[in-house]
Amino acid sequence: MALRIPQLDPDPASPFPPAECALQEPDGLLAMGGDLSPARLLNAYRHGIFPWYSRGQPILWWSPDPRMVFRSDGVKLSSRFRRSLKSSAWEVRADTAFAAVVAACAATPRPGQRGTWITDAMQAAYVELHHLGHAHSVEVFSGTRLVGGIYGVAVGRMFFGESMFSGESGGSKLALAALAHRLRGWDWPLIDAQVESPHLLGLGAESWSRRDFIARVATLVSIPQPTGRWTECFGRLPAHALSRAAV
Incomplete structure (x- = not known):
């Protein structure tokens, strides 16, 4: 039987279907179509919805059940990894290499995945959100070399992670922990x-x-927060600081 998936209205300000209407199989598929404009993307995130599709497909919108969530005080680093950070010269920054982080995430092979869902159109859309002050990257550098990172979208006091990568072992873990x-x-x-x-x-x-x-999410996204780059407020965080810090 063919799936009946709601088609989004062309108007970027039009509402999404309620998330509880998402399919059980495939888990969380809610709607299709529309565009990747900043207004549409921010509206999606405010309602716990995100785009995820492959090249050649229409834009697909998802709200899976259950949902994976990190508490900001709940990221776990192994004792061995923490020990390795004590002598690490890596440094973590924010919003100094956003496009490079997104491109590296797109180029990173994923187990069981052919190609990437981070298409050229997706990359361009998130770079635009970054320029508008809504999308952010956290980057791990070894000197001038980018060795890991994570990017996502901030709305209110909620951070929606999109993807992360490791150019060297542990790069993504450090980016997430930072x-x-x-x-x-x-x-x-x-x-x-x-x-x-x-x-x-x-x-x-x-x-x-x-x-x-x-x-x-409904509560957190309603708390007003300034937009703009995080470079200054995030600062430069040496890796060894996270060897002992409570994440």
């Missing part, structure tokens, strides 16, 4: 991690019901 560390200090309690994976669970992600996730 992001959580800073968000905790800013009183931002959650990081959306979208879809369950063993890797995310091993780093401390929790499985939330969609209902609970969307209820919490």
